[in-house]
Amino acid sequence: VQLQASGGGLVQTGGSLTLSCSVSGFSLDAYPVAWFRQAPGKEREGVSCIGPNNTNPFYKDSVKGRFSISTDNAKNTVYLQIESARPDDTARYYCAAILWMGPQHGRIFYCALRERTYDTWGQGTLVTVSS
DSSP states (O other): OEEEEEEEEEEEEEOOEEEEEEESOOTTSOOEEEEEEEEEOOEEHHHHHHHETEEEEEEGGGGTTTEEEEEEETTEEEEEOSSSSOOGEEEEHHHHHHHHOOOOOOOOOOOOOOGGGGEEEOEEEEEEEEE
């Protein structure tokens, strides 16, 4: 099982960026996934999550309307589209999955951004927003 985030980089305030998380060893149509971020000197926080099969996305208040999470089952990839980037979006972004609950095929699943519930993590990709 592996998650590998990519797509980070330098973006100007107001700009856009799309992060990708390539997953292997499990299917995105059966397991919820999320994006977390950790800014320098701060604790890691949840940004957005989505249920199996690209359902019921959830966002942290400060990113609603600016970030968009999605999954592509065929490509085994989770995306986080960042728009109207702000300097306080600067952080290392991690993708994570909940695998311990087992596959959730056919079930309605509402994800949450409780870090402890996510048991499988990628290595992170750095996003820097210049002011």
